[in-house]
Amino acid sequence: MGHAVGMNESSIASTTTTVEVDRANIGTTRCTEEEQVPLEAGQIRLAIDRFAVTANNITYAVFGDMLGYWDFFPAPDSAAVEAAVDETRWGRVPAMGWATIIDSRNSDLAVGTRYYGWYPMATDVTFHPTVTPDGFRDDGAHRAKHARVYRTYVSTTADAMYPSPTEGIGESIDDGEDRHVLLRGLGLTGFLAEEFFADGGGSGDVYFGTSRVVVLSASSKTALGFADRASRRERIEVVGVTSAGNIDMVNDTGFYDVVVSYDEIDTLATHGGAVSIDMAGNPTALRAVHEHFGDGLAHSMTVGRSHHDAEAPSKEPLCGPTPQMFFAPTEFARRAEEWGRDEYGRRCADAISAFTVASHDWLTVEYRHGAAGAEAAWADVHAGRVDPRVGLVARPGVGER
16 A cells, blocks of 8 residues: 555545454454544544554553553444444454544645554544644543553654665565564563663663563563663673473574573573563463572563463462563653653664564564454464464455455
8 A cells, every 4th residue: 555645535435444352352353334424623534554463462452451451442332333232342452553644624634644653453543633743642532541652643754763665674665664563662662671671760770780681471572672672781691481382483583692481490590680571471480480589580570461361360479579560651751851852762763773674584574454354363363373473464454365
């Protein structure tokens, strides 16, 4: 699909197709269709060209109530979208993607302009935008309580991180956009988490005075984004913990000094202490790290839950520090103030460019077309059927192939 093309009325669909997730059983999805309604003054409608479907999206569903992800794009009552009475509570999970304005009643936001940000898993979306220096912010009433970073949309013409075909690898813009929807948001979380450790959470004590970091679910894309940055840090040993079947892939990235399986945690060296970062959300693995390092574990960070089907945590206290949830928007605000917006943007752009370029060595992009393809992608990621070397990109407006 083109990137900055105008569309006349005959080329714009009259219905919106959306993939919804059963909030009580997140492995179950459905597609709904709604008639589009005319835009109100100031509104815009965007066609969603592509979005990523990764374990991170599953995490959004797992923590949807706790962190408000279901509120990004609230689903209408079931009765409004289907005739049958449906007692199941359905929700719309946000996904990182690219979209182009196809209809606008906002004089400052033109048809054909293209934006990166959080979108529903749908063919299109309508926003109540407020123009910003680099794009717009969705100021719909349901979004007001969310962090600005979650409702900010960046124009390709003002995006410091927009992929370039001249980064030394000859990537096409399509390929660059694919890698950004798969890696940019997760890579930024990894970058910010690594910077948190680098200054000891603001104390200035690098990696809290330890000499290694233990990364759980080392093959996840957030973990790889973190490890890419940590591997550049002097005198810090980066240890990846993953399933036995992913050891070769994790080693091949070159980001980790040591890679072990979950049942080999007790073989890790303990001298010099450690910090840990948990992308897995697997209580058994996290407990094994705490028990192995004990008081030598200086900080325990939790980020995601790639092991969404892991057993519930035990109520028995862990050895060592209490795990602390890392919330990227909070760290974004701290760093933007500390470094200044321009310097923050430059550092992020450098980190993401390096990460996406490096991904050509270990990541292959696969498309899933149409609403059915997006549903299949969700099912495969939820069931753990996707090789970590593969990134799934849904193209919701493209016919089945």
